[in-house]
Structures are given as structure tokens and as C-alpha cells.
Amino acid sequence: VGVDVDGACSYAMRTHNKPVFKKSHEDIKELVSSTELPVIIKGIMCPEDALKAAESGAAAIVVSNHGGRVMDHTPGTADVLPEIVNELKDKIKIIVDGGIRTGYDVVKMLALGANSVLIGRDIIRAAVGAGTKGVKIHMDYMQNTFQKAMKMTGCRSIDEVTPEILY
Known part of the structure; x- marks a missing residue:
């Protein structure tokens, strides 16, 4: 099960009048407990949110700024990844996306501590x-x-x- 914690800008959600809102720690815990499937939380950009995801029982997080298209002034994922890894390396699987165009980028993200790359x-x-x-x-x-x-x-x-x- 994948959850985009900041999917409020999703065109599909907005055009179908679906309620969109930032997911709280309690929302994530409820989702995780509602299924036996592994839950992956996307849209993590700081250690605090990553820790909340881990504490909620999520199987993994995706460090993602959605290619900078949600808010173009946010930091890149390579900028925030080391701090998140430093805080959570052994607590949760860390996946990263954003700006990965070559195999060189894949190696860089793995070197920065990601378990896998999208x-x-x-x-x-x-x-x-x-x-x-x-x-x-x-x-x-x-x-x-x-x-x-x-x-x-x-x-x-x-x-x-x-x-x-x-x-």
C-alpha cells in the first residue's frame, strides 16, 4: 500500500472532488493497522516525518519532493537524504526518488544511504x-x-x- 503524504496537489484527486489533506501521525497509524500489506509512505523530506512513519509501523518511506513540481523551491532529495538516513537507517527501509536520470545518480543515492532508488x-x-x-x-x-x-x-x-x- 502506498501513501503520498502530500498528494493534495494531485490533479486526479482535485478534479474528482476527493478530499485531500495532510495525513497525521494518527492517520498513518490507522492505515498501517488496517492492512496486513506493507505500507510505504511517500513525500518524506525531513527526519521528523520519517520517524513518525517508522513509529506508525510503515514498512518503508520514499524521500521525495515530487521532482520539485509541487513546490519548486524545496530542497532536492540528495540534500535531505543524509540527515534522514543518519536518524533512521536501522529503523525503516529508505527509498529515494527525484532527479535520478543516470546510473551515476543511482550510485550517489545509494552512497548517501538509500536502500533503493525509484x-x-x-x-x-x-x-x-x-x-x-x-x-x-x-x-x-x-x-x-x-x-x-x-x-x-x-x-x-x-x-x-x-x-x-x-x-
Whole structure:
């Protein structure tokens, strides 16, 4: 189950007169307790909200500013990720999205402490532009640049990707 904690700007929600509001800690706890499915909370941009998600029983969080399109002056996810990881690394799975265009970006986010990385916009563009073939071309590019980044940093496995490779 995925929950976008700040989906108030969602076009689909607004145009169908669905109530949208910021989810409280109690709302998240209620959602988590209502299902046996793992709940993933998206839209986390600070350690305090990440901690609330963990305390609510969420399986994972997605550090996301929605590509900067909700509010274009917010920090990027790479800027806030280290602080969130520092506070919550062993308490909850941390997923990140936003601005991830290459395999180099994937390695950077993993080095900053993310457990996994999401890519969206570029895959959608590839699919719309060239269908399955476009997605394959883009995924091949992502894999190629990921492998180059791993070689350039001397990492033989993801377990070797640490913050030290960034500096």
C-alpha cells in the first residue's frame, strides 16, 4: 500500500472532488493497522516525518519532493537524504526518488544511504516516446552508467557503496 503524504496537489484527486489533506501521525497509524500489506509512505523530506512513519509501523518511506513540481523551491532529495538516513537507517527501509536520470545518480543515492532508488519521469518519457523499445533503451543506459559508476568508484558490489566514494 502506498501513501503520498502530500498528494493534495494531485490533479486526479482535485478534479474528482476527493478530499485531500495532510495525513497525521494518527492517520498513518490507522492505515498501517488496517492492512496486513506493507505500507510505504511517500513525500518524506525531513527526519521528523520519517520517524513518525517508522513509529506508525510503515514498512518503508520514499524521500521525495515530487521532482520539485509541487513546490519548486524545496530542497532536492540528495540534500535531505543524509540527515534522514543518519536518524533512521536501522529503523525503516529508505527509498529515494527525484532527479535520478543516470546510473551515476543511482550510485550517489545509494552512497548517501538509500536502500533503493525509484526512477519515474525518464521511464515514462521513454515509454510514451518509443514504447517498450524506448524503455529498454533507457534501462540499458541506466545499467551501463551504473556499471561505469561502480567501476570508477572501485565498488564490486552494492555493499561496497558508501559515502566515502563521493568525496
